[in-house]
Amino acid sequence: xxxxxxxxxxxxxxxxxxxxxxxxxxxxxxxxxxxxxxxxxxxxxxxxxxxxxxxxxxxxxxxxxxxxxxxxxxxxxxxxxxxxxxxxxxxxxxxxxxxxxxxxxxxxxxxxxxxxxxxxxxxxxxxxxxxxxxxxxxxxxxxxxxxxxxxxxxxxxxxxxxxxxxxxxxxxxxxxxxxxxxxxxxxxxxxxxxxxxxxxxxxxxxxxxxxxxxxxxxxxxxxxxxxxxxxxxxxxxxxxxxxxxxxxxxxxxxxxxxxxxxxxxxxxxxxxxxxxxxxxxxxxxxxxxxxxxxxxxxxxxxxxxxxxxx
Numbered sequence: 001x002x003x004x005x006x007x008x009x010x011x012x013x014x015x016x017x018x019x020x021x022x023x024x025x026x027x028x029x030x031x032x033x034x035x036x037x038x039x040x041x042x043x044x045x046x047x048x049x050x051x052x053x054x055x056x057x058x059x060x061x062x063x064x065x066x067x068x069x070x071x072x073x074x075x076x077x078x079x080x081x082x083x084x085x086x087x088x089x090x091x092x093x094x095x096x097x098x099x100x101x102x103x104x105x106x107x108x109x110x111x112x113x114x115x116x117x118x119x120x121x122x123x124x125x126x127x128x129x130x131x132x133x134x135x136x137x138x139x140x141x142x143x144x145x146x147x148x149x150x151x152x153x154x155x156x157x158x159x160x161x162x163x164x165x166x167x168x169x170x171x172x173x174x175x176x177x178x179x180x181x182x183x184x185x186x187x188x189x190x191x192x193x194x195x196x197x198x199x200x201x202x203x204x205x206x207x208x209x210x211x212x213x214x215x216x217x218x219x220x221x222x223x224x225x226x227x228x229x230x231x232x233x234x235x236x237x238x239x240x241x242x243x244x245x246x247x248x249x250x251x252x253x254x255x256x257x258x259x260x261x262x263x264x265x266x267x268x269x270x271x272x273x274x275x276x277x278x279x280x281x282x283x284x285x286x287x288x289x290x291x292x293x294x295x296x297x298x299x300x301x302x303x304x305x306x307x308x309x310x
C-alpha cells in the first residue's frame with residue numbers, strides 16, 4: 001500500500017485563477033493560498049471568517065516529542081507507550097509526532113513487507129528529517145530514538161530512557177521565549193482547510209533565524225506492528241502518525257520581516273486533508289502540530305496543537 005504524499009501550500013502559478021498572492025489582513029506567507037478550497041466567495045472568507053487573535057495569555061512552554069519509529073522495530077512499541085503516557089500526563093502541553101524513519105532515512109524497520117506489514121507509514125519529509133539527524137547527530141544510531149524539543153543534551157536524538165526527565169525539565173521551564181496561537185477553518189465539501197498562526201517573539205535576545213514547521217498528524221490507526229517478542233500484532237494502535245509537512249519542506253521555512261505585523265509574525269496555510277493511511281477519510285482523526293525553532297541550534301522553542309475538527 002503506497003501512501004507517500006505531499007501536503008502543499010500551493011505556490012504561485014499552480015492554478016490559473018482565484019489565488020491570492022498575499023494573504024490578509026495580517027501579512028503572512030508570500031506564497032498564495034488555494035482559495036478554491038473555500039466553498040464560496042473568497043471575499044466572504046476574508047470579511048467574515050478570517051480569524052482575529054486576542055492577546056495570548058499562555059505562559060507555558062510546551063513539549064514536542066519526535067519519536068523515530070518503525071512498524072518492524074521490536075523495541076518501538078514500548079517507546080511509543082512512553083511517549084503516549086507523557087502526553088496523557090500533560091495532554092495540553094506534551095505532543096508527539098511518530099516519524100517512521102531511521103538514521104539512514106528508510107531502514108529495515110520502516111520497509112513495506114507484505115503480507116504482514118503492507119502499510120507504508122513513511123513520507124518524504126519524515127524520511128528527510130530522519131536522514132538529517134542520522135547524518136548530523138551522533139545519538140541517532142537506530143530506532144527507537146526521540147528528540148525532546150530538539151534540545152541538545154550531548155546529542156539531540158535520545159534513547160527513550162532520557163525522555164521522561166527531559167520532558168519534565170521543559171515543562172518546568174518558566175523562560176518562555178516564543179508564544180504561539182492558531183486558528184483553523186475546515187470545509188467538508190472541499191476537504192479543504194485554512195490554518196492561521198500567530199507567532200510572538202518574547203525574548204529579544206533571540207538573534208538566530210527562526211523556522212516555522214507544521215506537521216500533519218493522524219491521531220490513531222489500527223495496523224500491523226512487530227512486538228518485543230518478535231510476534232506480529234495486526235491490531236496494534238499506531239498513535240500520532242506524522243503524515244507530512246504542510247509546505248512539503250522537511251524543515252519548514254524561515255520567519256521573515258514580510259510576516260511581521262504590529263510586532264508579531266503571521267503565517268497562513270491552505271491544504272487538503274488527505275485520507276487516512278487505511279484509505280478511509282476522517283478529518284476528525286487528524287490534527288496539526290505547529291512549532292517554531294532555532295535554525296542554528298535546532299531547539300524547538302514552542303509547539304502548539306490545532307485540531308482539524310475541534
